Structures are given as C-alpha cells and as structure tokens.
Amino acid sequence: MNKYGLILIILMITFPVDAQVIVEKANFAKGEFTVLIPKLVDQSTDQNEAVNKINQYILEYFDIESFDPEQVEDFRWTELDFESDIKENIFYFSFSGTYYSAYPNDVSESMFFDLQTGEYLPYQSISFQSLFSLDGYLDFLNQYWMEGIKAEFQQAIECAETEPYCSFYDIEFDINALGVTANLQDDCYARVVSASKPR
Numbered sequence: 043m044n045k046y047g048l049i050l051i052i053l054m055i056t057f058p059v060d061a062q063v064i065v066e067k068a069n070f071a072k073g074e075f076t077v078l079i080p081k082l083v084d085q086s087t088d089q090n091e092a093v094n095k096i097n098q099y100i101l102e103y104f105d106i107e108s109f110d111p112e113q114v115e116d117f118r119w120t121e122l123d124f125e126s127d128i129k130e131n132i133f134y135f136s137f138s139g140t141y142y143s144a145y146p147n148d149v150s151e152s153m154f155f156d157l158q159t160g161e162y163l164p165y166q167s168i169s170f171q172s173l174f175s176l177d178g179y180l181d182f183l184n185q186y187w188m189e190g191i192k193a194e195f196q197q198a199i200e201c202a203e204t205e206p207y208c209s210f211y212d213i214e215f216d217i218n219a220l221g222v223t224a225n226l227q228d229d230c231y232a233r234v235v236s237a238s239k240p241r
Contacts, residue, residue: 062086063093063157065126065135068109070117077122080135081109095160096133118142131157170215170222187213187224194240198231201238206230 062085070077082097084090101107106114122139136152154163171179191210199205208230216223231239 063090063128063133065128065133068111070111070114070119070122072117075121077117077119077139078124079104079106079109079119079122080124080126080137082133092157092160096155096157099155099160099162128157132163133157170217183211191226191240198238198240202231202235204232204235206239207232 064083064085066081066083067078068081070079080100082093084093097109101109104119106117108114111117118141120140120142122137124135124137126133126135128134133155134152136150138148138150141147141149152165154165155161156163174182188210195206195210206226208227212227212230213224214227216225226240
C-alpha cells in the first residue's frame with residue numbers, strides 16, 4: 043500500500059464519508075404554542091456516537107427523557123423554537139422559550155457541538171471593542187460616531203429638556219452581513235421622554 047492509500051484510509055476513519063447528519067424537529071406542542079426541540083439524525087447509521095452524545099446532551103438540557111412526546115411525563119417548556127445549521131463538522135443551534143419551574147423563566151441560548159466527537163463547544167463572544175487596539179477603537183469612534191452623535195445629543199437635549207442618563211460612549215454594536223450598526227443603549231432616557239432619544 044502506498045502512502046496516499048494510507049492517508050485516504052485515515053481520512054475515511056476520521057471523517058466518515060457516509061455520515062449524513064440532519065436536524066429533525068421533535069414537536070412537543072400542546073395547543074396553540076410552537077414547542078420544537080432539535081434532534082440530530084445520522085441517516086446512514088444509528089450508531090454514530092457523536093450524534094448520540096449530542097442528542098443526550100440536548101435531552102438533559104431540556105430535562106426530558108425522550109424526543110417522543112408520548113414518553114415524557116413532565117414537560118415544562120412552552121413557546122420554544124430554534125434555528126440550526128451544520129457547517130464544517132460543527133452543529134449550531136440557538137433557541138428561545140419559556141421554562142416553568144417555580145415561576146416562568148425566559149431562556150435564550152446558543153450552543154455549538156463538534157460533530158466528530160460530540161463535545162459541547164463553549165461559545166466565546168468577542169466584544170466589538172476587542173477587535174481593535176485602543177487607538178484603533180478611538181479612531182473608529184471619532185471617524186464614524188462622535189461627530190454625528192454630538193449633534194444628535196444636542197437636539198435630543200433640547201427636545202427632552204433634560205440630560206440623558208448615558209454618554210456618547212454607551213454604545214451597543216451589532217455586526218451583521220450589512221456591516222456594523224452602532225446604537226445608544228436603551229436606558230439612556232426616561233421612558234416618558236424616550237421619543238427624544240437620538241436615533
């Protein structure tokens with residue numbers, strides 16, 4: 043056997059070529075509310091240990107014994123839905139819903155899993171400011187934010203006849219396919235004069 047044949051065998055063992063992992067929706071709806079939980083299925087085999095490990099994690103997280111609603115005695119979620127994707131051997135899903143314990147809890151979370159090992163991958167959110175050096179961040183603010191927002195603040199102060207709770211630097215960033223959006227934090231103005239808030 044030549045070295046290329048050996049490499050191909052190693053790749054086939056490491057990355058199963060026949061694995062066809064898809065995401066199914068286990069439907070726990072009881073009435074008008076959507077209640078969906080993700081379940082991974084390898085269409086080529088039911089012996090995919092990574093898929094089984096991820097599914098077990100999901101069951102434990104949602105505090106259920108099975109993806110079959112008929113086999114779950116005490117289901118405590120409502121208005122539960124999710125989005126998911128599989129790319130480059132990573133399974134991602136984000137969900138939001140309400141969990142009922144002693145009182146209702148709104149839950150929203152994103153999860154990542156390695157499809158080769160089944161391991162949960164802790165999500166690390168990098169703040170927008172961390173993408174810059176301090177000088178680069180201040181240059182960004184001066185070029186794209188400060189000049190316009192100072193004029194907006196002046197108009198808002200005249201409109202509301204009061205100073206805002208926040209400063210020019212209390213900013214929330216959103217990075218998306220269209221670029222970067224910067225907005226003032228929501229609690230800058232008292233609700234009664236929030237119509238004056240800079241846009």
